[in-house]
Amino acid sequence: MSFNGYFFEENKITDPEVFKAIKNELARQQNQIELIASENFASREVMAAQGCIMTNKYAEGYPGKRYYGGCSFMDIVENIAIERVCKLFNCKFANVQPHSGAQANLSVFYALMSPGDVFLGMGLDMGGHLTHGAAPTISGRWFRPISYGVGADGLIDYDNVQKLAQEHKPKIILAGASSYSRKIDFKRFREIADSVGAYLFVDIAHYAGLVVAGLYPSPIDYAHVVSSTTHKTLRGPRGGIVLTNSEAIAKKINSAVFPGVQGGPQMHSIAAKAVAFGEALRPEFKEYAKKVLENSIAMAERLQEHGLDLVSGKTECHMSVVDLTKLSINGKIAETELEEAGITCNKNTIPFDKLPPTQTSGIRIGAAAMTTRNLGTSEFKKIADMMYSVLSNYGKSGYNKLKSEVRADALELCKAYPLYK
Numbered sequence: 532m533s534f535n536g537y538f539f540e541e542n543k544i545t546d547p548e549v550f551k552a553i554k555n556e557l558a559r560q561q562n563q564i565e566l567i568a569s570e571n572f573a574s575r576e577v578m579a580a581q582g583c584i585m586t587n588k589y590a591e592g593y594p595g596k597r598y599y600g601g602c603s604f605m606d607i608v609e610n611i612a613i614e615r616v617c618k619l620f621n622c623k624f625a626n627v628q629p630h631s632g633a634q635a636n637l638s639v640f641y642a643l644m645s646p647g648d649v650f651l652g653m654g655l656d657m658g659g660h661l662t663h664g665a666a667p668t669i670s671g672r673w674f675r676p677i678s679y680g681v682g683a684d685g686l687i688d689y690d691n692v693q694k695l696a697q698e699h700k701p702k703i704i705l706a707g708a709s710s711y712s713r714k715i716d717f718k719r720f721r722e723i724a725d726s727v728g729a730y731l732f733v734d735i736a737h738y739a740g741l742v743v744a745g746l747y748p749s750p751i752d753y754a755h756v757v758s759s760t761t762h763k764t765l766r767g768p769r770g771g772i773v774l775t776n777s778e779a780i781a782k783k784i785n786s787a788v789f790p791g792v793q794g795g796p797q798m799h800s801i802a803a804k805a806v807a808f809g810e811a812l813r814p815e816f817k818e819y820a821k822k823v824l825e826n827s828i829a830m831a832e833r834l835q836e837h838g839l840d841l842v843s844g845k846t847e848c849h850m851s852v853v854d855l856t857k858l859s860i861n862g863k864i865a866e867t868e869l870e871e872a873g874i875t876c877n878k879n880t881i882p883f884d885k886l887p888p889t890q891t892s893g894i895r896i897g898a899a900a901m902t903t904r905n906l907g908t909s910e911f912k913k914i915a916d917m918m919y920s921v922l923s924n925y926g927k928s929g930y931n932k933l934k935s936e937v938r939a940d941a942l943e944l945c946k947a948y949p950l951y952k
């Protein structure tokens with residue numbers, strides 16, 4: 532096995548079981564068309580920082596105010612990460628310690644609400660995230676979530692959000708989604724929040740990379756507080772961030788992240804975040820984000836040319852939700868069949884889905900990862916053709932042969948656009 536001397540040296544591996552799985556996962560990533568909308572491929576430099584010796588250091592607290600000695604270099608990387616992310620999103624304060632998007636969101640809840648408080652969030656079945664009030668999560672169990680959603684046109688029903696806000700007087704109105712392909716009107720959300728004295732909290736976990744490139748609306752000027760992941764369209768290490776322009780909220784967020792919901796920060800991840808934010812500040816990242824959007828639109832429109840429906844009718848970001856109700860295949864089977872054909876995506880509920888979440892009537896697709904591998908619009912159209920061919924021929928005669936042809940095409944595309952070579 533060769534990792535080109537980069538990830539690790541083969542002759543130093545003393546744990547062959549784990550490293551065999553890593554090697555196989557590398558091959559899977561290299562040989563599969565990755566359309567999972569929340570995934571991306573971090574750069575070698577990001578991974579080098581994330582795999583570095585900073586994993587050894589405890590640095591509870593914040594730069595200049597640590598609970599341990601020996602933190603001078605921790606302060607340097609954390610300050611770099613903070614400065615860069617503030618520049619990226621044009622905001623005044625940032626917390627770069629959340630271990631993940633869910634931890635970032637929990638910190639915001641912990642900072643601004645008490646158990647039992649009411650908040651508004653987009654329903655999971657409507658495109659929202661689990662942490663926006665779904666029953667099995669802390670957000671759903673320790674607070675009182677009121678869900679809003681989309682209308683029959685697939686667009687957020689802002690009038691209904693206003694009505695629910697008036698009726699329930701929430702502490703927080705949470706905007707943001709995991710499977711919503713349209714621009715969100717953050718100004719409108721702020722007006723609604725102001726009309727009932729609620730905080731506006733916006734979670735841009737999915738859209739962050741497009742936001743920094745100016746291709747998706749920035750919530751910074753409207754929201755009291757913003758959270759994001761760093762590993763989706765932002766293309767950094769797995770992790771979370773919280774941003775705000777209010778010093779008072781920033782203070783609350785800092786105490787909520789540590790010691791509120793986390794212990795020691797993962798300093799290797801913070802170093803990797805700093806590297807990723809540096810990458811995102813470069814002009815090349817804007818070019819990348821522009822291509823993500825072009826590719827996402829090209830793939831979505833090609834599926835529509837084949838007669839497939841998209842939830843809300845189009846995409847204005849890196850992802851689309853494809854409605855499969857016209858076809859004789861559900862989301863779960865589509866996910867499995869496409870994977871066998873060399874294309875990875877995930878089943879996804881569509882608004883007003885008649886099937887249970889274990890089956891679903893949709894799939895979600897995204898362009899962020901394969902754009903990192905330099906595929907362009909013609910390749911994304913080809914991927915759409917390949918997907919359509921699997922989805923529309925499922926169960927028909929000659930299907931297995933067709934599926935293996937698509938698998939061969941997928942492999943060829945992957946070889947033409949190598950990853951980590």
Ligand SMILES: *Cc1c(COP(=O)(O)O)cnc(C)c1O
Pocket residue numbers: 569630631632633634636659660662707708709734735736737760770771
């Ligand atoms: C992915 C996502 C999260 C959670 O991020 P994790 O890092 O998986 O915890 C939170 N909010 C939204 C909207 C997301 O899409």
